Amino acid sequence: xxxxxxxxxxxxxxxxxxxxxxxxxxxxxxxxxxxxxxxxxxxxxxxxxxxxxxxxxxxxxxxxxxxxxxxxxxxxxxxxxxxxxxxxxxxxxxxxxxxxxxxxxxxxxxxxxxxxxxxxxxxxxxxxxxxxxxxxxxxxxxxxxxxxxxxxxxxxxxxxxxxxxxxxxxxxxxxxxxxxxxxxxxxxxxxxxxxxxxxxxxxxxxxxxxxxxxxxxxxxxxxxxxxxxxxxxxxxxxxxxxxxxxxxxxxxxxxxxxxxxxxxxxxxxxxxxxxxxxxxxxxxxxxxxxxxxxxxxxxxxxxxxxxxxxxxxxxxxxxxxxxxxxxxxxxxxxxxxxxxxxxxxxxxxxxxxxxxxxxxxxxxxxxxxxxxxxxxxxxxxxxxxxxxxxxxxxxxxxxxxxxxxxxxxxxxxxxxxxxxxxxxxxxxxxxxxxxxxxxxxxxxxxxxxxxxxxxxxxxxxxxxxxxxxxxxxxxxxxxxxx
Amino acid sequence: xxxxxxxxxxxxxxxxxxxxxxxxxxxxxxxxxxxxxxxxxxxxxxxxxxxxxxxxxxxxxxxxxxxxxxxxxxxxxxxxxxxxxxxxxxxxxxxxxxxxxxxxxxxxxxxxxxxxxxxxxxxxxxxxxxxxxxxxxxxxxxxxxxxxxxxxxxxxxxxxxxxxxxxxxxxxxxxxxxxxxxxxxxxxxxxxxxxxxxxxxxxxxxxxxxxxxxxxxxxxxxxxxxxxxxxxxxxxxxxxxxxxxxxxxxxxxxxxxxxxxxxxxxxxxxxxxxxxxxxxxxxxxxxxxxxxxxxxxxxxxxxxxxxxxxxxxxxxxxxxxxxxxxxxxxxxxxxxxxxxxxxxxxxxxxxxxxxxxxxxxxxxxxxxxxxxxxxxxxxxxxxxxxxxxxxxxxxxxxxxxxxxxxxxxxxxxxxxxxxxxxxxxxxxxxxxxxxxxxxxxxxxxxxxxxxxxxxxxxxxxxxxxxxxxxxxxxxxxxxxxxxxxxx
Numbered sequence: 001x002x003x004x005x006x007x008x009x010x011x012x013x014x015x016x017x018x019x020x021x022x023x024x025x026x027x028x029x030x031x032x033x034x035x036x037x038x039x040x041x042x043x044x045x046x047x048x049x050x051x052x053x054x055x056x057x058x059x060x061x062x063x064x065x066x067x068x069x070x071x072x073x074x075x076x077x078x079x080x081x082x083x084x085x086x087x088x089x090x091x092x093x094x095x096x097x098x099x100x101x102x103x104x105x106x107x108x109x110x111x112x113x114x115x116x117x118x119x120x121x122x123x124x125x126x127x128x129x130x131x132x133x134x135x136x137x138x139x140x141x142x143x144x145x146x147x148x149x150x151x152x153x154x155x156x157x158x159x160x161x162x163x164x165x166x167x168x169x170x171x172x173x174x175x176x177x178x179x180x181x182x183x184x185x186x187x188x189x190x191x192x193x194x195x196x197x198x199x200x201x202x203x204x205x206x207x208x209x210x211x212x213x214x215x216x217x218x219x220x221x222x223x224x225x226x227x228x229x230x231x232x233x234x235x236x237x238x239x240x241x242x243x244x245x246x247x248x249x250x251x252x253x254x255x256x257x258x259x260x261x262x263x264x265x266x267x268x269x270x271x272x273x274x275x276x277x278x279x280x281x282x283x284x285x286x287x288x289x290x291x292x293x294x295x296x297x298x299x300x301x302x303x304x305x306x307x308x309x310x311x312x313x314x315x316x317x318x319x320x321x322x323x324x325x326x327x328x329x330x331x332x333x334x335x336x337x338x339x340x341x342x343x344x345x346x347x348x349x350x351x352x353x354x355x356x357x358x359x360x361x362x363x364x365x366x367x368x369x370x371x372x373x374x375x376x377x378x379x380x381x382x383x384x385x386x387x388x389x390x391x392x393x394x395x396x397x398x399x400x401x402x403x404x405x406x407x408x409x410x411x412x413x414x415x416x417x418x419x420x421x422x423x424x425x426x427x428x429x430x431x432x433x434x435x436x437x438x439x440x441x442x443x444x445x446x447x448x449x450x451x452x453x454x455x456x457x458x459x460x461x462x463x464x465x466x467x468x469x470x471x472x473x474x475x476x477x478x479x480x481x482x
Numbered sequence: 483x484x485x486x487x488x489x490x491x492x493x494x495x496x497x498x499x500x501x502x503x504x505x506x507x508x509x510x511x512x513x514x515x516x517x518x519x520x521x522x523x524x525x526x527x528x529x530x531x532x533x534x535x536x537x538x539x540x541x542x543x544x545x546x547x548x549x550x551x552x553x554x555x556x557x558x559x560x561x562x563x564x565x566x567x568x569x570x571x572x573x574x575x576x577x578x579x580x581x582x583x584x585x586x587x588x589x590x591x592x593x594x595x596x597x598x599x600x601x602x603x604x605x606x607x608x609x610x611x612x613x614x615x616x617x618x619x620x621x622x623x624x625x626x627x628x629x630x631x632x633x634x635x636x637x638x639x640x641x642x643x644x645x646x647x648x649x650x651x652x653x654x655x656x657x658x659x660x661x662x663x664x665x666x667x668x669x670x671x672x673x674x675x676x677x678x679x680x681x682x683x684x685x686x687x688x689x690x691x692x693x694x695x696x697x698x699x700x701x702x703x704x705x706x707x708x709x710x711x712x713x714x715x716x717x718x719x720x721x722x723x724x725x726x727x728x729x730x731x732x733x734x735x736x737x738x739x740x741x742x743x744x745x746x747x748x749x750x751x752x753x754x755x756x757x758x759x760x761x762x763x764x765x766x767x768x769x770x771x772x773x774x775x776x777x778x779x780x781x782x783x784x785x786x787x788x789x790x791x792x793x794x795x796x797x798x799x800x801x802x803x804x805x806x807x808x809x810x811x812x813x814x815x816x817x818x819x820x821x822x823x824x825x826x827x828x829x830x831x832x833x834x835x836x837x838x839x840x841x842x843x844x845x846x847x848x849x850x851x852x853x854x855x856x857x858x859x860x861x862x863x864x865x866x867x868x869x870x871x872x873x874x875x876x877x878x879x880x881x882x883x884x885x886x887x888x889x890x891x892x893x894x895x896x897x898x899x900x901x902x903x904x905x906x907x908x909x910x911x912x913x914x915x916x917x918x919x920x921x922x923x924x925x926x927x928x929x930x931x932x933x934x935x936x937x938x939x940x941x942x943x944x945x946x947x948x949x950x951x952x953x954x955x956x957x958x959x960x961x962x963x964x965x966x967x968x969x
Contacts, residue, residue: 039583043803045576046563046585046682050718078799080845084818089802145818147807276845278854281688281796283718 003205005236007165014196020153021125022049033148041153043087055155058187063100076280085128095277098122117162128152168233180304203235215249231256314345323353330367337374380408387468393417419468488648488702502538502553509555513646522640526600534597548595550705557650560601563682572606572616575829585682594709602637608686611903624962629887632662639666650696657907660919664882664932667921675914676721679714685800687793704728731947737771742875746782752884755925766955779867791857798841882919882932922956
């Protein structure tokens with residue numbers, strides 16, 4: 001039977017606000033355990049939460065970037081469950097009135113744009129971290145557990161997609177695109193390895209053409225885009241094979257084992273878990289006025305998809321547009337300035353995504369420190385085009401510019417990388433070569449093209465390589481046809 | 483006694499006739515004389531209080547006057563966090579727990595120069611109406627040691643009644659300040675929800691809990707409120723706007739005011755002596771020029787039921803944090819779940835357990851709407867009922883408690899009978915309105931009877947205006963014989 005996978009992604013994003021969601025403790029990664037804590041994020045008796053408005057602005061920013069509607073009024077709920085690293089044994093989260101609703105994210109897969117629905121984005125607080133001692137870090141048979149509450153209460157945005165994804169590749173591209181958008185917004189450092197962005201996937205299958213959804217399985221513990229794609233792919237295959245062989249998919253949470261490349265059952269959900277949600281009585285409802293929403297909307301930066309569209313309209317191919325879009329803001333600004341200074345878009349993009357990125361990698365430098373202005377890049381490109389320097393010599397010129405030796409022409413002069421563009425001097429050199437090689441001249445006159453190459457080579461030799469071969473070519477042909 | 487009210491003590495302090503150390507010494511002496519019989523306190527912080535009193539005297543000598551509570555000994559219900567001083571909420575699960583911070587109300591008291599002398603007994607997590615649910619043993623009524631002081635702030639009410647402290651603070655979720663004040667013959671006041679910060683108050687039911695003063699006089703109550711209320715950025719539900727002046731109307735009298743007598747808070751279940759004293763007080767007020775109207779608030783009949791769905795629901799979540807992981811009692815287990823379960827089973831008393839179960843049930847999927855959801859709708863209806871009543875009258879009055887202090891043990895086996903103790907008090911909590919209990923008489927057995935005045939939200943000025951007149955009309959002398967007997 002042919003199965004169609006149905007995939008939805010839940011994304012948790014830790015915001016990098018200065019302070020935590022409901023208290024004044026600093027937000028940060030790592031550090032000495034239990035040093036960024038206070039009565040509120042430790043859940044001490046009597047302590048109360050107060051909403052961090054900076055976090056609310058961040059989730060509104062995310063929501064608007066994803067085309068969501070921002071609720072005019074939103075409330076927090078308590079999600080009740082017992083867990084050792086959840087200090088109050090309830091999480092302050094949102095239930096039926098999230099801050100953001102009904103958005104979408106466009107993704108490009110195989111040259112086709114797919115619009116993936118976003119059901120909601122809601123605000124909540126992160127939990128602490130458990131470290132199980134012994135037993136290979138697993139909770140079963142652990143000798144003890146250490147608790148670190150530095151992360152407890154860090155603002156967390158949960159973004160829930162609609163089940164609109166149809167393949168593991170789409171799931172991966174969606175996750176990458178979402179990460180790119182959030183990185184662009186500057187509200188989170190979106191580091192997968194530090195867990196500041198985390199992905200869970202809901203996977204089910206249904207017979208192709210069928211409308212009704214199958215039983216969904218939630219998979220967790222994917223800590224790279226590659227593992228997300230692998231895990232989803234594996235889960236689709238597992239479910240298809242299971243059903244093909246007469247089995248039934250059970251609703252459960254499965255854990256992705258990166259090394260073994262399989263998912264393991266973590267816990268079977270018997271019905272839906274009862275979190276006994278109720279309105280958080282310690283927090284007053286939030287009001288998001290249209291003025292406030294508009295203010296945040298005005299501050300939105302250009303998003304990756306819009307930027308790629310702009311690059312395409314400037315004449316870049318999709319591959320280059322994507323590569324350029326993924327470069328940091330500094331390099332993209334150099335591109336914009338170069339184009340403004342008259343550089344052809346394609347050349348500017350190619351230099352940046354190729355030579356400049358290569359140079360940064362080779363010298364282990366960061367783009368923020370680059371002494372390269374867009375106008376300098378435009379000048380360099382113009383020098384190649386007008387023959388002032390050869391394209392290979394231009395790479396040396398770039399190296400000089402990036403090393404801080406000055407503007408391109410100055411570097412080219414100092415490094416002796418300019419080509420002869422003085423037509424009179426070139427013509428004299430050509431005449432001299434023709435005079436000293438009559439045999440080749442006659443052959444060329446008789447139409448033997450290989451003599452041309454020989455003569456060009458002789459001119460280059462006579463000029464110690466500084467002549468522009470294209471100019472020499474042109475002059476030679478002019479001499480003989482006249 | 484050096485002074486019979488904090489206002490008087492404040493005058494004597496400033497005229498140099500007494501000192502904070504003297505006031506504290508007297509309070510400590512009274513406590514040490516009466517505590518064996520009353521058990522009003524869980525902790526008396528003699529050393530800390532002496533340092534604070536010494537500082538208060540030094541400040542006054544230096545011309546630093548921190549306000550009306552400067553140098554006054556104050557007792558706090560043991561569900562308010564005090565930095566460095568054990569805070570148990572009357573529960574075994576918090577035995578030995580020492581908070582690393584002060585509740586906002588404590589901070590305000592300290593910066594107002596008050597001398598925090600100790601922590602008073604309460605029903606565990608403020609759940610009860612007799613202070614018999616304390617894990618540390620009951621408190622007894624200074625007027626009759628065989629009777630309960632009411633609850634849950636029974637320790638605070640008994641301490642003020644016995645003269646062990648001039649002022650105490652309690653918390654009122656469903657009558658827990660007013661009912662024990664009534665039973666102990668003192669003034670107990672629950673402010674408008676959100677006016678006294680809940681930061682540092684160990685939560686019972688967050689949407690109902692409110693801290694307030696228990697004092698010997700109405701004026702003292704107003705002075706104590708003035709010092710402790712106000713917007714607190716640490717409490718999201720704290721009222722951010724302008725606050726009235728609680729003292730403004732104390733001497734104004736009541737002429738021209740319209741007073742509503744609540745029909746539903748009389749009749750079956752109300753002791754004749756209580757009804758007679760209430761009627762008598764209403765008649766006296768009428769003579770002073772108030773217009774009296776009978777007002778019916780039909781939703782009061784279902785307030786108790788709504789309360790017993792909402793309060794336990796919030797409590798079931800608020801008390802989830804007591805799990806043996808980070809602080810308080812820990813009973814070990816083979817797994818984390820077992821550790822939590824054993825700690826909670828051993829740490830919570832039967833009434834707390836009952837309410838957690840009740841609340842967990844009413845929040846459960848499939849029941850939420852029929853129970854918690856419905857109770858919230860009743861709550862809204864009660865607020866509408868109040869609003870309609872306040873179109874006709876300025877304040878509402880009733881007995882504070884349907885009965886005088888009952889015998890210890892009389893209602894412990896019957897939770898429903900115990901719950902009915904707060905029938906007059908719960909509507910003001912559900913609506914978030916201010917209400918005060920003023921002692922007006924004693925019954926034939928010499929037990930005090932309280933009179934309740936309820937006012938619209940932020941109507942504290944008006945509420946105190948009427949309460950002050952009630953106090954003048956009652957001419958109630960605070961003289962608990964049981965305390966006299968042990969002197």
